[in-house]
Amino acid sequence: MKQQAYIDANKERFLDELFDLLRIPSISAQSAHKPDMVRCAEWLRESLLKAGAERAEVMPTEGNPVVYAERIIDPAKPTVLVYGHYDVMPVDPREEWRTEPFEPVVKDGRIWGRGADDDKGQLYMHAKAFETMVATETLPCNVKFMLEGEEEIGSASLYKWCADHKEMLAADVILVSDTSMLGMETPSITCGLRGIAYMQVEVQGPNKDLHSGLFGGAVANPANVLSKMIASLVDENGHITIPGFYDDVRLLTDEERTAFNSAPFDIERYKQNINIPDVAGEEGYSTMERTGVRPSLDVNGIWGGYTDEGTKTIIPAKASAKISMRLVPNQDHETISRLFSEHFKAIAPAGVTVKVEALHGGAPYVTPTDLPAYKAAEKAVEDTFGKKPLPFYSGGSIPIISGFEKILGIKSVLMGFGLDIDAIHSPNESYGLENFYKGISTIVKFYQYFAESK
């Protein structure tokens, strides 16, 4: 196969180029790195031009620029829109890194550095697969690239940018490598993402902190009240009690549940990894189902009153919490935010006043496993990894993916090659060399299968 020969012949150069990309500290969360964002976008534009793009631009947004590139071989052929992001997470705590975060090195068969997996390593596989197909004259589809610089801070500018460039972005599928597989021996494709509704609540009692001796027992204590209100949101069976909360939840068929629960899952290892005595959750569902296909409600933060060392005898004037709910198809995050807000205010007892604010939200997303592009990805992964990949329902959220469907009307296939051990967002991020090279080969195969299916 001439593509694989090309990849093998250019292995070292591919890695050298990725290292150049990794050396740019494109941290979107920190404004001091603004120039690095532009530098990184320019670097990618040139790289895609060299790889074979006929058009490549750094396009401004209200925030960091988007790199857009394309090669249209035949308007009658199917079009793949590649999505990725060139921004990376901050590196603190800096002292926990064993190597320089922006000076990548290879050790133990892995690439170490910020962005090695998320998402520079993964997006660069697409650039090099593209180059491979162009160079070997085997590109079977039209290709478009859309690489953003704000994924780690919420993709705020990309929604509008997509809406403004709908025609330019027209495609048959969006292909994304920004997720993980269950393991090298258990390849998987993420075909479900949960949505999210993130709320902040405040319970206000008296107009100032009160002496808990003089007033204790006669005045509603906002911290006690908040605890009681939060406690009531989930019942003893792990069901969320907000009226209407489950109305739009799609239930799995028995066959789907059986298939879902047949994925290999080691519960003892799961508990050990996070050091918990036992799992907990909604009754009647497995751990995989609880995170994959069922919604959840978690307090992400809670605070009120005196929290320093020692004692202070007060009834706090107010207490607050951040509470987020993970959503599944077909729950709508705006509806859920409204239901939460109405319910939370309704259960407030006399003696306090309650404020509720929706901080952010995103819709759940599912890739239908009978989608031609999903089937193509499945075959490509099976070719490269030797096993048919499992469909994996991740508990996490990537709000922009459902945004793409809403704005552009295009489904996404999440063919990611990361692993749990890659420590994305943490110190000592890494990415397997094998994952990088196998990823390139898999992407090349994806294009072939996808073109054939059309």
Add this chain to the structure above:
Amino acid sequence: MKQQAYIDANKERFLDELFDLLRIPSISAQSAHKPDMVRCAEWLRESLLKAGAERAEVMPTEGNPVVYAERIIDPAKPTVLVYGHYDVMPVDPREEWRTEPFEPVVKDGRIWGRGADDDKGQLYMHAKAFETMVATETLPCNVKFMLEGEEEIGSASLYKWCADHKEMLAADVILVSDTSMLGMETPSITCGLRGIAYMQVEVQGPNKDLHSGLFGGAVANPANVLSKMIASLVDENGHITIPGFYDDVRLLTDEERTAFNSAPFDIERYKQNINIPDVAGEEGYSTMERTGVRPSLDVNGIWGGYTDEGTKTIIPAKASAKISMRLVPNQDHETISRLFSEHFKAIAPAGVTVKVEALHGGAPYVTPTDLPAYKAAEKAVEDTFGKKPLPFYSGGSIPIISGFEKILGIKSVLMGFGLDIDAIHSPNESYGLENFYKGISTIVKFYQYFAESK
């Protein structure tokens, strides 16, 4: 009455002396003021000597010294042990003071400055009442003074010092002016103080913060669990659910309750003052009873997870709270701490581990209203204020008072002359000139009535 004539003739000097005492910044909480503590103790020793003490000493403790003084007129006569404290609270927030905290001034009939009421103004009334009786040769009892310098930081050294000087401190009653009256038109004597058991709890889930998307719904969230555990500690009727919690609570008789609830109390003004829509508490009890004679449970502080601006999608590894219970006779704070601890651990669900720590405790205290010294105080206050004082059950705690009874076997009478408006512990502390002078007259009368009762 020659004592009143003496007081009137020496009014200005009494106030000048108090001002000298108020100028010493004896803040026990701040180690920079250590020399001021000693200076203040020396000043009081000299003042008591001049007032007529036959013996006056600054006695060392493990912390700040105790000023001890006495005048024994006849071992066969009753002995009054005066307790007060010369240490004061810190002055921050400094910028909110309208005058210098340690440069007292008289304005609008009030003395303004830190310690004007708590407790320098109140303790100095005793020194001047003593001087008055000595000077007018009308002292009818033996008098002992015990003035400590650590009340505002928990009286830590006084317990041992009392135990070490039991014989020297022998007395028929301890007389204390360190509390308030309901009002000038509603004189009262504090005859009940609640005890306290102050706990800190921690609920630990996973060994690190988890991604709330990947794990949400499958792992016990310590912040949700803590909320549920706290919520369960008080039922919907305001009863505390800890098994055995009420076992030792003394119930009031119907007559006691009727008397108790006949004290004037304006619930609308109460709600307005602290700006709450409604009061709340244990069903079947009035607001005065809820704070005066019933125990309570309050969260004083709660914290866990992400509490800054914006959102962070985590399941916090742990969540904590400070929880204190106010206790009434005959609850024992050590028993209650133990019951709380056992119960809190027992209700922890699988999936978390729980730590409970008792931070501090103190016993409740009650002055029997048929005590001769209480009767003497009642008559003295009625003489000076024109109305029989109401027995008042304060919700607050002064742990050293029950300590005195335990260590020395002596009951205390809490004949305080402060008012709510004095803003003790706050900026712009003040004390009414009228309260100061009426206090001196009342104390003189107390000694007469108390001597007559014996």
